[in-house]
Amino acid sequence: MTALYWDPFDTTIDLDPYPLWRRMRDEQPVYHNDKLAFHALSRHADVEAATRDPRTYSSAYGTVLEIMTAEPMRTGMMLFMDPPEHTMLRTLVSRAFTPRRISLLEGYVRTLCAELLDPLTGEFDYVQDFAVQLPSRVISELIGVDPADREEVREEIDRAFHIEEGKGIINDVAIAAMARLHTYFREQVEARRKSPRDDLMSALVQAEVPTGDGARRLTTAEAADxxxxxxxxxxETVARLLGWACVLLAAHPAQRAELAADPSLLRNAVEEILRYESPSPVQGRTLTRDVLLHGTTMPARSKVLLLTGAANRDERAYADADRFDIHRRFDGHLAFGLGIHFCLGAALARLEARVGLEETLRRFPVWEVDHERAARLHSSTVRGYDKLPIAV
Ligand code: HEM
Incomplete structure (x- = not known):
């Protein structure tokens, strides 16, 4: 038996981490990587308990291994905050980011899918031509980007996800694009303050939560963040989810045919795809105290990676966990996290995936993936396809 080594940056391991994740769950449920100095939890019960305990497992030092810091980050992004700051911000944005606002997008998502899919025939790249286009346009619509600015904003979003060999997601092109997007959003937020419209940005500047001596609203910087x-x-995440769906359904043609015949099965199928190939399988945390688990002490200030992707394949939680089954009955999965940081966009992601797949299957009930020419995208938090040539 070879020594157990897992590393989120190893592109070969990342192709199929599941055998290693199984060994980690069985042999070293508190894994330690000496080279990169982190612990990793992979069992469902442990990952779930950790996500539900933000006092011990802090997000304030960053949650993406590439950019985790020794001191709290103070970025203004709630993903990298602990209570009470997180609670205040999440309550405020939840006032604007409502299920109703999301459900109103269904018609728009469907029209967009038609626009993107109708011109495609023969051979095309499902990820580049569809899966990455759909979410960035939906986000622009949701936020309320002016139609005249949409193409430019979409290109900036693309650049914000530029990945450089050896540097990964943190590189000059991506950082500059994020900075330009931030400036753009600041200007837009300021404009909405002066003349509100019926969009998320206006709702964001209007939302307020009562405080002891009045009410608190978002600052311009907070709304732009x-x-x-x-x-x-x-x-990124929705693009990877659609890519995985495309690959999994091609590998399971009988299940694909069932979905093409009965789109009402798609809701459960999307949950199974999220469980089976979690697009964001690793979430980082920093310990605020010593933790003793399975006989190992993880000291305070340790970086701990919560392998939600490994937890979702834990046979302790799911019968025959490595089997892909769109009819699987299960209570839930960890692909959107849990607890206070539970994915705020989960309803939107589910909507985009369900409608995106329904519109795909309606036009192309059968396709083949060209695995030779497919390419993966690598970062420590997002796992999936960057290029996915298919023939319909
Ligand atoms: C398949 C698609 C998606 C996946 C797999 C995903 C996954 C996740 C996960 C695992 C977390 C928790 C991170 C943690 O605990 O550290 C999270 C948080 C978050 N997600 Fe998503 N996400 C998806 C789509 C979206 C979309 C479409 C949006 C926005 C429109 C979004 C916005 C957010 C935000 C704002 C948070 C931070 C919530 C907080 O800190 O309270 N996500 N997501």
Whole structure:
């Protein structure tokens, strides 16, 4: 038996981490990587308990291994905050980011899918031509980007996800694009303050929560940071989810045929795809105290990676966990996290995936993936396809 080594940056391991994740769950449920100095939890019960305990497992030092810091980050992004700051911000944005606002987008998502899919025939790249386009346009619509600015904003969003060999997601092109997006959102937020419209940005500046001596509203910087978080959290992940769906359904043609015949099965199928190939399988935390788990002490200030993707394949939680089954009955999965940081965009992601797949299957009930020419995208938090040529 070879020594157990897992590393989120190893592109070969990332192709199929599941055998290693199984060994980690069985042999070293508190894994330690000496080279990169982190612990990792992979069992469902442990990952779930940790996500529900933000006092011990802090997000304030960053949650993405590439950019985790020794001191709290203070970025203004709620993903990287602990209570009470997180609670206040999440309550405020939840006033604007309502299920109703999301459900109103269904018609728009469907029209957009038609616009993107109708011109495609023969051979095309499902990820580049469809899966990455859909979420960035939906986010622009949601935020309330002017139609005249949409193309430019979409290109900036693309650049914000530029990945450089050896540097990964943190590179000059991506940082400059994020900064320009932030400036754009600041200007837009300021404009909405002066003349509100019926859009998320206006709702964001109007939302307020009562405080002891009045009410608290979002500052311009906070609202712009939040718009930036929506862009970064809501684009990459949905693109990977649709890519995984395309690959999994091609590998399971009988299940694909069932979905094409009965789109009402898609809701559950989307949950199974999220469980089976979690687009964001690793969430970082920093310990605020010593933790003793399975006989190992993880000291305070340790970086701990919560392997939600491994937890979702834990046979302790799911029968025959490595089997892909769109009819699987299960209570839930960890692909959107849990607890206070539970994905704010989960309803939107589910909507985009369900409608995106329904519109795909309606036009192309059968396709084949060209695995030779497919390419993966690598970062420590997002896992999936960057290029996915298919023939319909
Ligand atoms: C399949 C698609 C998606 C996946 C797999 C996903 C996954 C996640 C996960 C795992 C978390 C928790 C992170 C943690 O605990 O550290 C999270 C948080 C978050 N997600 Fe998503 N996400 C998706 C789509 C979206 C979309 C479409 C949006 C926005 C429109 C979004 C916005 C957010 C935000 C704002 C948070 C931070 C919530 C907080 O800190 O309270 N996500 N997401």
């Amino acid at each position: 939040f718009a930036g978080l929506l862009v970064s959290g809501g684009t």
